[in-house]
Amino acid sequence: xxxxxxxxxxxxxxxxxxxxxxxxxxxxxxxxxxxxxxxxxxxxxxxxxxxxxxxxxxxxxxxxxxxxxxxxxxxxxxxxxxxxxxxxxxxxxxxxxxxxxxxxxxxxxxxxxxxxxxxxxxxxxxxxxxxxxxxxxxxxxxxxxxxxxxxxxxxxxxxxxxxxxxxxxx
Ligand SMILES: Nc1ncnc2c1ncn2[C@@H]1O[C@H](COP(=O)(O)OP(=O)(O)OP(=O)(O)O)[C@@H](O)[C@H]1O
Ligand SMILES: [Mg+2]
Numbered sequence: 001x002x003x004x005x006x007x008x009x010x011x012x013x014x015x016x017x018x019x020x021x022x023x024x025x026x027x028x029x030x031x032x033x034x035x036x037x038x039x040x041x042x043x044x045x046x047x048x049x050x051x052x053x054x055x056x057x058x059x060x061x062x063x064x065x066x067x068x069x070x071x072x073x074x075x076x077x078x079x080x081x082x083x084x085x086x087x088x089x090x091x092x093x094x095x096x097x098x099x100x101x102x103x104x105x106x107x108x109x110x111x112x113x114x115x116x117x118x119x120x121x122x123x124x125x126x127x128x129x130x131x132x133x134x135x136x137x138x139x140x141x142x143x144x145x146x147x148x149x150x151x152x153x154x155x156x157x158x159x160x161x162x163x164x165x166x167x168x169x170x
Contacts, residue, residue, distance in 0.1 A: 003155040006162050010136075010143040016050045019145055020057025022164035023134075026157040027062070027084070027114060033153050034084060038113040040128050042120040045136035047092075050143050051118045054134065055088050058116070062086075071118075076105065087115045091122035100126035132157055 010016045023041070027034065043051040056068040062081045071077045071090040079086040087108050094100065100123035109115055109128050120127050131154030135146045149155040 003149050003158055005146055005148040006158060006165075008145040008147070008165060009139070010050070010145055012142055013050075013053060016053045016136075016143060016145075017057035017060075018168055019134075019161070019165065020054045021061040022161045022168070023054070023157075024058040024061035025164045026160035027058070029160050030153065030156055031082075031084065033156065034114060035112050037153060038110050038115070039132070039153060039157070040109065040130045041114070041116045042130035042133045043116060043118045043136070044120070044133060046138070049136040049138060051134075051136060052090075054136070055116050055118075059086065059088075075103070076108070078108075081114075083112060085113045087113060088118075089115060089120075090118040091127075092119040094119075094122040097123045097126050099123075130154070 008019055010019060027039065043054065045051055052070045059068050059079060064079055064081065069077055071088055072092065075090060075093065077088045089105070100106065117127060120130065129150060131149065131151040133148045133150065137144050147158055147161060149158040
């Protein structure tokens with residue numbers, strides 16, 4: 001089920017939050033499939049592109065009320081959202097891709113796990129393939145997001161994200 005990548009102009013931080021909320025709605029809608037297979041979301045983009053902002057908005061939309069901290073130093077922050085396990089990774093400080101496996105991160109992936117990964121390229125060759133890739137970049141005063149699906153589950157999520165973003169823009 002190939003699906004075209006989607007492009008979103010994010011004029012300000014609230015637009016980034018809208019995309020995060022749309023991702024949350026897609027995760028909720030696909031909860032059954034995610035329960036069976038898990039979901040891996042790769043977040044690409046330079047320092048300050050808005051990766052953490054996007055994850056924070058998604059977690060807020062899923063009902064997380066406590067602090068959502070950047071996993072810059074801890075490498076991973078876990079959350080439990082209803083029946084799903086959320087792992088927010090940031091591999092910027094990984095010194096070697098092999099560290100991913102040594103640290104036992106591989107065991108966090110699998111059924112019922114939603115893994116949102118900043119700087120996945122730092123664990124290249126070790127981190128499982130992403131279902132969905134969100135690439136953020138600075139565009140003028142705002143940001144630009146490109147969302148690509150690499151699996152059928154990713155495509156299902158992307159379709160729901162597009163519907164949700166269109167609904168919110170209307
Ligand atoms: N659409 C937007 N337009 C303008 N500013 C934005 C937008 N979205 C987020 N920001 C701002 O950009 C900054 C992004 O910081 P954030 O920590 O989310 O980046 P990051 O991609 O996670 O960086 P790092 O690689 O250092 O972890 C924040 O100050 C946030 O308020
Ligand atoms: Mg970050």
